Amino acid sequence: MKVLMVEDDARIADVIRRTLTESGYAVDLAATAPDGITAFEIDTYDLVLLDLMLPGLPGGGMDVCRRIREINSDVPVLMLTALDSMKSKVQGLDVGADDYLVKPFHLVELLARVRALLRRSPRAQPPTLVAQGVTLIPATQTAVRAGRTIDLTPKEFAVLEYLMRNAGTIISSTELIDHAWDSNYEGFSNVVQTYIRYLRQKLSLPGEPDIIQTRRGAGYLIAADG
Template identity: 75%
Template sequence: MKVLIIEDDVRLADVIRRTLAEAGYATNVAHDVPGGIEAYEVDATYDLVVLDLMLPGPGLATDELGGMRVCRRIREIDTSVPVLMLTALDGMRTKVEGLDAGADDYLVKPFHLVELLARVRALLRRSPQAQAPVLSVSGVTLDASTRTAERAGRRIQLTAKEFAVLEYLMRNAGRIVSSTELIDHAWDSNYEGFSNVVQTYIRYLRQKLTAGGEPDVIETRRGSGYVIEQSATDQQSGPSE
């Protein structure tokens, strides 16, 4: 799952980014109106947007709130992506204007990070494009709501990043997924770590998924990527674009 964070408070944006990353979300960050609009125009494949209401930006009218402008532009591009608006303004008029601009939910500053995560999960569940919460592919079951995995009755403990990689492969069962695509959806788009990070996490997943003596379900297609094949009895929601 990919989340775009648009927040001008650099420290708060980093706290939100780290919180979401630790929960298994890939994140990108922008800090003003032009940056937020550009981030979404360049890559409109985000599953959710966390948007600060009082964003700075050039050309704003005296009483215009930058977050409203960004929200309206996002809605011109995509009418269904969930938008969680952050604001220090708790007035009813402001909330109504934000909802009318296209926001799906409000979170008033200061807030607890556990509530932020709960709001994010709730919005993703309510999204018209919400994915099936429980996936079952090649004998592996993945519950996105509880972030747990099982195989042959055996509970498999996964790190947040392992879960993100496995979830994306299972949601795209039957299709070869490249390393670049996995990095784009499980890591930040600005990821600059070591080049074999995907290969490393695939190895971790294989070790855990086959710990009970089960056959390997992740196939390597050399020069192309990785695939988990699906059967007629598998339950999954279709490709995650």
């Protein structure tokens, strides 16, 4: 899942970004209202975390939320703000926010709100993914094959989840990087190949078929059941 966070407080942004990344989300960061709008216009996100008090536009986060709703009426928007007045909450919801979290907040609550919004999103996928004998439960980041639970890192889980959500479709390395890594990723070019190798080692015991197929020059595929 890919998240856009629009937050001008660098300290808060860093803490939230690390928390989300450790939970398997890819996070892009914008620090001003115009930068947040630009990021949303050029990329696709599963959820937006939006500070209310942002520099760059008179309406701050309210203006960003209005523009997001002009572009996409479905993506969940969670407003984060230090303003705890009823008026601010109503204004935020009226311009299109789906939920409202007042600072300071506990990170465990933030993660719970994120999971809840993603479950309710019209774009939400089934809570359990099944393909080629593997069962994936995104809510708990659990993978099971032949009755055994497979221990995956958040990044391994993100790659496997995207492949399983798109079972039957060839997914390119570029698409996997766009989904599982943030837009500032500048690491080594064969990172996807490396994580595919990790997944194959963990998913298959000796004698079990490899569920991830490589289509040379095109990408990777997990066949759909049936």
